[in-house]
Amino acid sequence: MNPTDPAVHPFRPFGQDWEPLPPAARKVGVGLGVLSGLVIGVVAGVPLAVALDLGLAAKVGIGLAVALLPALLLLLLARARWRRTQWRLDPGGLRVRRGVVWHSEVLVPRSRVQHLDLERGPIERHFGLATLVVHTAGTRMHALRQSGFLDADAVALRDALLPEADRHDDSL
DSSP, X not given: OOTTOTTTOSOOSSOTTSEEOOHHHHHHHHHHHHHHHHHXXXXXXXXXXXXXXXXXXXXHHHHHHHHHHHHHHHHHHHHHHHHTOEEEEETTEEEEEEOSSSOEEEEEEGGGEEEEEEEOOHHHHHHTEEEXXXXXXXXXXXXXXXXXXXXXXXXXXXXXXXXXXXXXXTOO
């Protein structure tokens, strides 16, 4: 059994023809994960530490452990999600592979693209990132939303996925 055989490991991160998300996307994901984990940990850890009938040192130690555990877990999850998210643009359309536990590969054919949005929040703008939202035929829930693209890549993908008929829609 060859460990590099795609049949054995069909979901390998950073395949030769797949593009990874940039390191800035990892920083944003890890930062938001740690911040969320600290909030969850403090909300759970402080009442637990206060409720325990132990000495002050034991309360502080248990409170810190409970407060830091979710931050550590969400940090690891964010790094794994970044490592397991890849994309490529081919003649068929945009493909996105992602997933830590449940792996998925989404193909958005160019012919199914209805419209495209670029979203840039303050944190994304600071790191030069953008979220590409590709709306497809169907209800409002039929969209691919992928964050973590470099801003220039998101603009290039938006322009490349724009249906040919819509490129000159507003021209006279």
